[in-house]
Amino acid sequence: MSEKVRIGFVGCGGIAVAHLKALVKNPNVEPVAFCDVNLERARSLASQYGAAGAMVFNNADEMFRNTVLDAVYICVPPFAHGAEFEAIDRGIPFFVEKPVNLYFEQAREIAAAVERKRVLTSVGYMNRYRKGVQRVRELLSQDPPILVLGGWIGQTPRITPEAAIYNWWIVKEKSGGQFHEQVTHTVDLVRFVCGEIVEVQAYPAKGFNKGVAPNYNIEDASVVNIKLANGAVGSLWASCSANGGGGGVSLSIYAGNTTALFTGWEHSLRLLRAGVEPEEIPGEPNIFEIEDNAFIDAVRLKDASRILCPYSDGLKTLEVTLAANMSMLSGQPVKVPLK
Numbered sequence: 001m002s003e004k005v006r007i008g009f010v011g012c013g014g015i016a017v018a019h020l021k022a023l024v025k026n027p028n029v030e031p032v033a034f035c036d037v038n039l040e041r042a043r044s045l046a047s048q049y050g051a052a053g054a055m056v057f058n059n060a061d062e063m064f065r066n067t068v069l070d071a072v073y074i075c076v077p078p079f080a081h082g083a084e085f086e087a088i089d090r091g092i093p094f095f096v097e098k099p100v101n102l103y104f105e106q107a108r109e110i111a112a113a114v115e116r117k118r119v120l121t122s123v124g125y126m127n128r129y130r131k132g133v134q135r136v137r138e139l140l141s142q143d144p145p146i147l148v149l150g151g152w153i154g155q156t157p158r159i160t161p162e163a164a165i166y167n168w169w170i171v172k173e174k175s176g177g178q179f180h181e182q183v184t185h186t187v188d189l190v191r192f193v194c195g196e197i198v199e200v201q202a203y204p205a206k207g208f209n210k211g212v213a214p215n216y217n218i219e220d221a222s223v224v225n226i227k228l229a230n231g232a233v234g235s236l237w238a239s240c241s242a243n244g245g246g247g248g249v250s251l252s253i254y255a256g257n258t259t260a261l262f263t264g265w266e267h268s269l270r271l272l273r274a275g276v277e278p279e280e281i282p283g284e285p286n287i288f289e290i291e292d293n294a295f296i297d298a299v300r301l302k303d304a305s306r307i308l309c310p311y312s313d314g315l316k317t318l319e320v321t322l323a324a325n326m327s328m329l330s331g332q333p334v335k336v337p338l339k
């Protein structure tokens with residue numbers, strides 16, 4: 001490896017920018033290649049964040065063939081994965097955004113290939129790196145969780161007719177829906193701090209959001225009831241139809257002697273414990289920087305222990321949200337892991 005970690009990007013949209021803003025502050029990083037099916041986006045990020053001579057591509061295989069990379073960021077929508085295989089074949093460590101896929105079979109094949117080739121991976125569940133999350137995880141290891149409530153509640157998507165055609169988020173067959181795409185963060189946190197989810201039963205609400213766009217077909221809201229391996233129960237929710245306000249991101253965990261109340265995108269924590277003064281741990285505003293530095297250090301030092309969510313773990317979170325989608329269709333509870 002050269003002195004700096006030479007990185008390439010597959011997918012040059014919104015989240016790629018968030019990572020690049022963090023990565024260019026890291027003196028050990030050199031962004032040398034940018035790939036997007038929309039070449040203009042690749043060009044734009046290369047000119048803003050690329051090292052001198054950075055190359056642009058509209059095809060990931062071409063990027064891998066024509067550049068020497070020490071690591072890759074895969075920042076494509078859930079339906080557009082597959083570039084992982086080329087990275088794995090070449091033994092190149094990769095960071096992949098959540099959710100890791102939309103298709104279970106492909107994700108399982110990627111996980112198996114990662115395992116075979118022993119490639120270092122990291123999944124973009126950045127909330128695992130928060131101090132508050134780690135504190136709660138430690139407390140719950142001694143004081144088992146019993147009830148879990150949380151999710152994401154937002155407004156009806158506002159999209160211009162010209163933009164709707166490019167908007168994958170509002171299309172179920174592309175994003176997997178809000179629970180799969182967004183509440184995946186909450187599902188992952190529940191797994192990280194409370195242990196495995198073993199069964200889900202989901203209920204969708206549709207037909208309330210009117211006139212968003214002709215291709216809008218995701219749920220307006222959903223509720224997913226969960227059972228955990230330790231016997232705890234929970235209810236997680238998604239809504240993109242609450243225009244009166246009062247929504248937001250939350251996760252509340254109730255154990256016998258511990259109540260953990262996370263609020264906001266930044267997951268600020270209010271910790272209540274029987275017989276102890278309440279504790280407040282604000283969420284870190286620069287969480288992408290923390291997550292990216294952990295990945296880059298892991299690549300540089302060949303030390304996977306710095307990564308809090310490898311691909312195999314991201315796959316387990318994927319199974320829960322895919323199970324929720326299956327349950328929304330069938331009306332039946334679905335056991336996890338999937339068969």
Ligand SMILES: NC(=O)c1ccc[n+]([C@@H]2O[C@H](COP(=O)([O-])OP(=O)(O)OC[C@H]3O[C@@H](n4cnc5c(N)ncnc54)[C@H](O)[C@@H]3O)[C@@H](O)[C@H]2O)c1
Pocket residue numbers: 010011012013014015016035036037038041060075076077078080081097098099124125126181
């Ligand atoms: N960790 C987080 O908090 C967070 C926040 C936002 C998005 N995300 C995730 O990041 C992923 C991307 O989201 P985004 O907001 O950047 O979307 P986006 O639409 O802004 O960008 C995605 C980009 O990928 C490109 N693309 C699509 N298919 C491609 C392919 N096969 N090869 C190369 N490029 C391709 C698109 O042209 C687009 O430029 C999603 O899975 C999303 O869930 C994570």
